[in-house]
Amino acid sequence: MSLFSFNPSRALARSLGAVLVTVPALLLAHGPEAKAVKARMDSLPATLKGINAQVQTTVAPQIVVANDSAHTLDILDAQGRSFLRINQQGVQADLASPAWYRSQTAARGVPLPKGVAQDAEPRWALVHKKPHWGWFDPRLRTDDIKVPHQVEHDGKPARLAEWSVPVRFDGEASALAGAFRYEPLPPGSFHSRLTSDATPVAGVTVGLSPGTVPAVHIHNQSGKPVVVADAQGMPHLRIGPGGSFMNTNRSNGEPRWVKVAGGSRYTWTEPRATFGALRAPADVIEAGQRARVASWSLPITVDGKPVAVKGVVDWLPGEQIAASGGHH
Incomplete structure (x- = not known):
């Protein structure tokens, strides 16, 4: 993976390189971009200076992050446990955390290796030497987001619900956050x-x-x-x-x-x-x-x-x- 220039386009995913995932081939015939519900990211808070982040839709909504700062960015799971650390030394993953394995897949019900548990002792390992990464966060799944009939009938973009992924930046609590939006399909x-x-x-x-x-x-x-x-x-x-x-x-x-x-x-x-x-x-x-x-x-x-x-x-x-x- 090479360091990417952060632009709101498909070029971000190309320059990031092939983000690895483990997802079985059981996906929709025309992929998630054929859905009208999208996960979009809001502007980052000022406290996350030096962090670039965006949602890219691949086989499912995926967060991609680059950390150009001198500080460590920790990505937390739903229980507040860090499973990814991104800093100038690269990307570390907690191989004992269930969220590490679940974040590599767009599927549900991921089998976990022996010794992986929410209360297991952390086991950090370097998985990438550059300070950027992409992962499928379950909190961005669009499957269960319903579009009100009137919204769909009107055919106009609409904000339907919120999502948030807590992080720690230089030890301080913050979040990557955004919304699930209805966006009429392109031509x-x-x-x-x-x-x-x-x-x-x-x-x-x-x-x-x-x-x-x-x-x-x-x-x-x-x-x-x-x-x-x-x-x-x-x-x-x-x-x-x-x-x-x-x-x-x-x-x-x-x-x-x-x-x-x-x-x-x-x-x-x-x-x-x-x-x-x-x-x-x-x-x-x-x-x-x-x-x-x-x-x-x-x-x-x-x-x-x-x-x-x-x-x-x-x-x-x-x-x-x-x-x-x-x-x-």
Whole structure:
């Protein structure tokens, strides 16, 4: 992941890099951006000077934070326990905290490793050397937010409910906060899909869950390591055997793998599988037809041998989304 320039656009997610998550491939056909309820962040309080934060919708609402200050930012769970620390030394995670594992997934009912419990002794580990991170916070889930019939009928943006994530900054209590908003759907959306074989080699399957930033899902039953490189060509993620691991050595030396999940499945949000702008070209929108606007590929190896993982990005007009049941 590289330090990102903080702009309210998809470029933030691209420059942040592939934020790792562990979510099964059971998501909506057109992703969360086909929903009219969005989690949005309010302006940060003045006390959080040096902190940049934003909500990005990937497979679900996701908070991304950069800490450019000299102080430590602690992210607290619903019970007030810190599970993430972001400072100039990088990002630390409490591997004994249930919230650490739940914050990597957009799914509910995450199985917790042995020794992980709300009252367990903290076990801090460095998971990233740069002071920025992204996570799926359960407090931003939009599933249960209801849109009043009159609001939907009026078709105008409306603030429906509030959300808040408590933090400590330099030891002082504060919060990342915002609202759940009803926002009428745009004239269409981008839809990323795979064009390469879903089983590139025996025992390895690849899937894609669409969203503003799509999520790539790999299930590795081959008994051989699957390695995903980052945008600079450095080993970034290893899936199996024995779980999923993140490389915390961002220099040119040997990878230093830190286990981030058990099992043979892993999913990460992948900015390289997006279109490079917020809107399709004007002629594509005016045509009112599904159209291919980009193609992409990922550097993935199985047991050291490159495999083809490729896809395209299509523009879907709003009428096609509505016909498929994408509205909230």
